[in-house]
Amino acid sequence: MAHGHSAQDLMRPAGSAQPAMSVREVSLTLGGPPGRLILDAISFDVRQGEFLSIVGPSGCGKTTLLRLMAGLMPPTSGEITFEGAPVRRPSLSRAIVFQDYTNALLPWRTVSANIALSLEARGVARAERDDRVAALLKKMGLQHAAAQFPGQLSGGMQQRVQIARCLAQQPRIMLMDEPFGALDAITRQGLQDELMALAADEKMTVAFITHDLEEAIYLGDRVFVLAANPGRVVEEIEVGLERPRHQLLTREDPRFLKHRHRLFGLLQGH
Amino acid sequence: MTALSRAARRHGPAVLFVAALLGAWQGLADLQVISPVFFPAPSRAFEELAFSASDGSLWTSAWATIKRMLGGWLLASAAGIVIGGAIGSSRTARDYLEPTLEFMRPLPASAIIPVAILFLGLSGSMALAVIAFGAIWPVLLGAAHGFATSRRGLRDVAAALEFGPVQWMWKFSLPAAMPDILSGARISLAIALILAVVTEMQASLPGLGYDIFMAQRSFRSAELYAGLIALGVIGFIVNHGLAMFERRVLSWREPQS
Amino acid sequence: MGKLRGLIPPFLLVALWEAAAATGWLTLESLSRPSHILIAGARALMEGSILVATWQTIEAAALGLLIAVAAGVLSGVLIGLSRPLARTVGPTIEGLRPIPAVAFIPLALLYFGYGLPMEGAVVAYGCVWPVLVATASAVRGIEPRLLEVAAALEMSFAAKVWKIILPAAMARINLGVRVAAGFALVVAVTVEIVVNPRGLGYSLILAQQSLRVDLMYAQLIWLSFLGFVLNLALGRIGRASGASERAAQ
Numbered sequence A: 001m002a003h004g005h006s007a008q009d010l011m012r013p014a015g016s017a018q019p020a021m022s023v024r025e026v027s028l029t030l031g032g033p034p035g036r037l038i039l040d041a042i043s044f045d046v047r048q049g050e051f052l053s054i055v056g057p058s059g060c061g062k063t064t065l066l067r068l069m070a071g072l073m074p075p076t077s078g079e080i081t082f083e084g085a086p087v088r089r090p091s092l093s094r095a096i097v098f099q100d101y102t103n104a105l106l107p108w109r110t111v112s113a114n115i116a117l118s119l120e121a122r123g124v125a126r127a128e129r130d131d132r133v134a135a136l137l138k139k140m141g142l143q144h145a146a147a148q149f150p151g152q153l154s155g156g157m158q159q160r161v162q163i164a165r166c167l168a169q170q171p172r173i174m175l176m177d178e179p180f181g182a183l184d185a186i187t188r189q190g191l192q193d194e195l196m197a198l199a200a201d202e203k204m205t206v207a208f209i210t211h212d213l214e215e216a217i218y219l220g221d222r223v224f225v226l227a228a229n230p231g232r233v234v235e236e237i238e239v240g241l242e243r244p245r246h247q248l249l250t251r252e253d254p255r256f257l258k259h260r261h262r263l264f265g266l267l268q269g270h
Numbered sequence B: 001m002t003a004l005s006r007a008a009r010r011h012g013p014a015v016l017f018v019a020a021l022l023g024a025w026q027g028l029a030d031l032q033v034i035s036p037v038f039f040p041a042p043s044r045a046f047e048e049l050a051f052s053a054s055d056g057s058l059w060t061s062a063w064a065t066i067k068r069m070l071g072g073w074l075l076a077s078a079a080g081i082v083i084g085g086a087i088g089s090s091r092t093a094r095d096y097l098e099p100t101l102e103f104m105r106p107l108p109a110s111a112i113i114p115v116a117i118l119f120l121g122l123s124g125s126m127a128l129a130v131i132a133f134g135a136i137w138p139v140l141l142g143a144a145h146g147f148a149t150s151r152r153g154l155r156d157v158a159a160a161l162e163f164g165p166v167q168w169m170w171k172f173s174l175p176a177a178m179p180d181i182l183s184g185a186r187i188s189l190a191i192a193l194i195l196a197v198v199t200e201m202q203a204s205l206p207g208l209g210y211d212i213f214m215a216q217r218s219f220r221s222a223e224l225y226a227g228l229i230a231l232g233v234i235g236f237i238v239n240h241g242l243a244m245f246e247r248r249v250l251s252w253r254e255p256q257s
Numbered sequence C: 001m002g003k004l005r006g007l008i009p010p011f012l013l014v015a016l017w018e019a020a021a022a023t024g025w026l027t028l029e030s031l032s033r034p035s036h037i038l039i040a041g042a043r044a045l046m047e048g049s050i051l052v053a054t055w056q057t058i059e060a061a062a063l064g065l066l067i068a069v070a071a072g073v074l075s076g077v078l079i080g081l082s083r084p085l086a087r088t089v090g091p092t093i094e095g096l097r098p099i100p101a102v103a104f105i106p107l108a109l110l111y112f113g114y115g116l117p118m119e120g121a122v123v124a125y126g127c128v129w130p131v132l133v134a135t136a137s138a139v140r141g142i143e144p145r146l147l148e149v150a151a152a153l154e155m156s157f158a159a160k161v162w163k164i165i166l167p168a169a170m171a172r173i174n175l176g177v178r179v180a181a182g183f184a185l186v187v188a189v190t191v192e193i194v195v196n197p198r199g200l201g202y203s204l205i206l207a208q209q210s211l212r213v214d215l216m217y218a219q220l221i222w223l224s225f226l227g228f229v230l231n232l233a234l235g236r237i238g239r240a241s242g243a244s245e246r247a248a249q
Helices: A062-070 A109-122 A127-138 A156-167 A184-200 A213-219 A254-268 B002-031 B042-054 B059-090 B091-104 B107-119 B124-148 B151-160 B165-203 B207-216 B222-249 C008-021 C032-045 C051-082 C081-095 C101-114 C116-141 C145-154 C157-192 C199-211 C213-248
Strands: A021-030 A036-046 A051-055 A077-082 A094-097 A173-177 A206-210 A222-225 A232-238
Touching: A021 A062, A021 A184, A036 A062, A036 A077, A036 A232, A036 B222, A051 A062, A051 A213, A051 C116, A062 A094, A062 A109, A062 C199, A094 A156, A094 B151, A094 C213, A109 A127, A109 A156, A127 A222, A156 A184, A156 A222, A184 A213, A184 B059, A184 B151, A206 A213, A222 B165, A222 C213, A232 A254, B002 B042, B002 B207, B002 C081, B042 B059, B042 B222, B059 B091, B059 B124, B059 B165, B059 B207, B059 B222, B091 C008, B091 C213, B107 B124, B107 B165, B107 C081, B107 C199, B107 C213, B124 B165, B151 B165, B165 B207, B165 C101, B207 C101, B222 C081, C008 C032, C032 C213, C051 C081, C051 C157, C051 C213, C081 C116, C101 C116, C101 C157, C116 C157, C145 C157, C157 C199, C157 C213
Parallel strands: A051 A206, A051 A222, A094 A173, A173 A206
Antiparallel strands: A021 A036, A021 A077, A222 A232
């Protein structure tokens, strides 16, 4: 399975498989010259089918990193490639889930029409759209909200709509920017489990940004830790916890706690 | 039953007030304190209204005025959305156009009537030009504001979904600006009605404005009042119609449940 | 830089216009030419004819505005304070408000004949609504605690209105008055153009009818300038009152 990376993968990626995305020596300077160094020579791969968590304190440039990976802005130096081709502009093959769902959904479109937006972007014929939307509504548990407007929904529901819209893109990677950061704890846990099930079902490649350590470990196959000023990768761990995971049991697992201790120390150190 | 009595309690005073006003008017007119040449009884005004409705002249005039108003308003709205949209979404367009527009805007719309007459004569197209010029500003300002404030988050979404500039305008920018455009358009429509009446009076173009002007000239005050009532009804219907349309189109703005 | 770029279109237009007229390429009588317009404007200013007309227009606009503010604030306070009253007269107001002010020109003419009172009456009718509506909603929105204070101090009704209600509602009443003030000039000019033989509107239509096109354009520019100054002044007042309101909080 796609999520089978575990102890034996720890050494190095297994042979020939090309990474989904590769970030090479990427730096970003804003303003200036001389300007402020936001990201400093960041390098890593996102492996095919993995769930990669990127965790860091606020101000470490993690959202900026995701924008670079999406192609929403260019790096000052270095290169990002997706499936071997350089990333120069946004692409339908890379879906982005924004943290601020209120500004990412079109408030004048119903839930269905928001999801259909991706289908319109892909040029899916009108006749076909309804079925696709219906399937996605069902998958995300949004059937009853289909005709409602985003402003009438709770935050958790709105974020579900955004995820559904991203799924409608049929992307080959999901870039998620603290998607659950603004939600309450209960809703967040529910969505975490839904997201993991979804990722497993669809064999999705995910890069997931968060400032929440536990969330990073709980969701991820691997976790990257970024430090601030300037943003750089300071640690990489293989989580190695088997799936499916469980909100209580997994979080009480000694390996989970060990990771948590280690990363906590790292984040405190900076 | 209860619904009826509730409605009576709710609207009763207002109905009574209108009835009292009309009664007082009728009473004063019947006493002929003021000459009926100036002050006709409301019954006379309504008779006049009914008469002109039955012989069809009311509808002809009203329709002429409404057509004039709508024509000018549509012209103003189209131009206002295009120019306002350009100013709102492009810095360059704003830099070049804004000072010129700022100087033209405070000009009372009726003041360009002489210019319009000079170029177009006492014609229907003169009226359309004046109405369009006067009614453009609220839509233009609304559109400029609406397009300027379309949210940055939506730009990212449009980029991520690989939408081009045309689709950005059509699917994102225009709907986002719609609330501002519509509230401007409502004010524009009221202005369009005013200017339709003014141009009819000024250029002797057929319509309610011309009718009441002529009624005054020949001291037919009942006809004058009838025309005023008809104009009030048009203004009321038009304003509320557009408000209802606005509520429908912008229903997404009202949070429910 | 941005500000300067904005001056390019009008200057270019005026220069082209003048050049086209000077070389005889443009012989349209209805267009005149910028230099002639400038001369006509300067002459009208020097003779004072344009200033007299300006005064007549402003006089009528101010008279109408004054009546509108007095009537609008008074009835607005009453309607804002009493819900039953608002329910009683509300529909009548909603019925009267959409009648275009200019439609009252013939009626005002019937009662007052030509002159200042007739013009003032039409202006007053047009301007009363924004003041009334703003006042009523401002008064309705007053913090009930303030009215309780008035009751606790056993204030008379007049004292309550003067010391509590008007100050509390002032900011929003101001807003309505500013809208009305802009409207007053427009209505006054319109009345003059349509019927009333006085003021800037009349001299504008007179210039057109006697084919003094240069003078007509000069007056148009003057009128636009007046409107611009009025807008600027109203904006200033608005900002100043907004600032004092913020300071008071």
